[in-house]
Amino acid sequence: MSVPVFERVALIGLGLIASSMAHAMRRAGLAGEITGHARSAETREIAREIGLVDRVCETAAEAAEGADLVVLCVPVGAMGAVAEEIAPMLKPGAVVSDVGSVKKAVIEAVAPHIPEGVHFIPAHPLAGTEHSGPRSGFAELFDNRWCLIVPANGDIDPDAVARLSALWEGMGAHVDVMDADHHDLVLAVTSHTPHLIAYTMVGVADDLRRVTDSEVIKYSAAGFRDFTRIAASDPTMWRDVFLTNKEATLEILGRFTEELFALQRAIRTGDGDHLHDYFTRTRAIRRGIIEAGQDTAAPDFGRGAARGDKTEPRK
């Protein structure tokens, strides 16, 4: 057991990310005591039943009172209201962080409520699954994944950043620091737009299913099944992501639509060279990731790519 990085940690919201944090902190002895609160009585009951944290509190304010670290693990759209509720209970020198998938909107919603002398250090672990709720977490979720620390304007207290980084590293993650605007644009490319595409593709297939009497689902191959996994992700979380990362997502969707139209035209006009060149470029990107050894964020990647590497390019 190592020495706790924070003596008292409060987790507000007890879903996939908070429950994984609780397991990961316990695995490495990173917190002296963990308190927790979730809005729904049912979630609080389950958390008590499975012993997820040391103390389940009826209010967010009660959970945050006297904590050295408070982590907001609620949907992005709920962050501001939770910050306002806990603000009067925060002790001087405490660290407030969050795990939201969008950073600029969270900073705008939370920062105005943070009292003087309390450090607000937003963060985002780049790890998740399509599951949600207090039973869905597991200690290994953050192993070898990135956690991005996104300092809010003005507060970059080095000691507080170092302690939060040590906590995430103790939970298995690699830590990097990124500016909020850049974070939101990068995540719009790598996470938000791909989720929207998956939701759309599964919706299209569902419409077709009614026509073809379930053939689409019955005969769906692995690629489409991967889409259905992503499209099973929590509706509240993803509604909030798109409503709060509007600008960056619309920018990337605009570019995506242009490329899609170009591919559509190539198919219609029989422009095989365009299609082949495009697919060759995208395959090279995947291979580059594998060769650079940067595939740790997706354990399945390597195996699939190793098989793919042996295939000969075909015209």
Ligand SMILES: NC(=O)c1ccc[n+]([C@@H]2O[C@H](COP(=O)([O-])OP(=O)(O)OC[C@H]3O[C@@H](n4cnc5c(N)ncnc54)[C@H](O)[C@@H]3O)[C@@H](O)[C@H]2O)c1
């Ligand atoms: N799921 C992922 O893949 C993933 C990955 C990284 C970051 N995130 C971010 O982490 C946060 C939590 O996501 P999750 O996947 O753990 O969600 P989840 O749905 O599993 O859990 C959310 C929890 O928040 C609680 N909650 C909702 N509104 C609340 C409120 N107003 N007050 C108190 N509790 C409230 C719910 O009861 C639930 O316990 C989100 O901001 C999300 O963007 C999610």
Ligand SMILES: O=C(O)C(=O)C[C@]1(C(=O)O)C=C[C@@H](O)C=C1
């Ligand atoms: O693996 C998944 O299921 C995820 O969608 C995880 C994922 C991602 O897009 O990579 C989803 C949202 C996040 O904020 C971070 C990670």
